C-alpha cells in the first residue's frame with residue numbers, strides 16, 4: 648500500500664529551484680532515512696510533501712483536506728520548542744486530540760512508553776532539558792497514531808542511548824506496517840536502522856535504495872565529500888564517516 652507519492656515535485660525559492668523534479672513513493676512498513684548535506688533540500692521536501700509550501704508537481708498528502716491529512720501523517724518539524732507550561736502527559740495527548748480522539752486514548756500511553764517518558768509525565772514540558780523536550784515532541788507525533796510519520800532531524804540533540812531507542816521505535820513502527828520518513832545527519836544510525844535510504848543532493852535525488860546499495864564509497868565521497876569506513880559485525884552493520892576527501 649502506498650502511503651506517500653510525490654510526482655515531479657519542484658520547489659522554487661526566488662529564481663532558484665531548491666528541489667527539482669523529485670518523484671518517489673513510500674509504502675507501508677518502511678523506515679526511510681532522508682539524508683543529504685546541509686541545504687540539500689530535506690526540510691523542503693518534507694514540508695512540500697505535506698503541502699506546507701508552494702510547489703509544482705504533486706504530493707498525495709498535500710492533495711488531502713487538513714482533517715484527512717492529520718489522519719494520514721504526523722509531522723515533527725526540525726528543532727521545535729515547547730513554550731507552554733503544560734504537563735508532558737497533556738502535551739503528548741495533543742497528538743491524539745489532533746485526530747479528535749480522547750486524551751486517554753491508548754495511543755498516548757503507547758507513545759509515552761515508546762519514548763521512555765514515564766518519569767516525566769507530571770512535569771511541566773517547558774521545564775525539561777532540550778533532549779527531554781525533543782523526546783516529548785516525538786511522543787506527541789507518535790500519539791497521533793498515523794500510518795505515516797515525517798520527522799525532520801528528530802534525534803539531533805539526543806544522547807546516544809536515546810538516539811538508538813528512537814531509531815528502534817521508528818523501526819518498530821515500520822514493522823507494525825506504518826512508515827516513517829526521517830531526515831538524519833548520522834549516517835551510521837541511518838545505515839543501522841533504516842530499511843531504505845533516500846539521498847538528496849543539490850535539490851535532486853542522488854540515490855534511493857537499501858543502506859547497502861546506497862552508502863557506497865563513491866556516493867559518500869561525491870555527495871558528502873568524506874571517506875568512510877564500514878564493517879559487518881555480530882551486532883550489525885557499522886558505517887562511519889572518517890575524513891574529508893582531499894580537494
Ligand SMILES: Nc1ncnc2c1ncn2[C@@H]1O[C@H](COP(=O)(O)OP(=O)(O)OP(=O)(O)O)[C@@H](O)[C@H]1O
Nearest residue numbers: 660661663665683684685686687688689690691692
Ligand atoms: N527563502 C529562501 N530563498 C532562497 N533559498 C532558500 C530559501 N529558503 C530555503 N532556501 C534554500 O533551500 C535549500 C534547501 O534548504 P533545506 O532547509 O530544505 O535544506 P536541508 O537539507 O533541510 O538542510 P539542513 O541539513 O541544513 O537542515 C538551502 O540551500 C536553503 O538555503
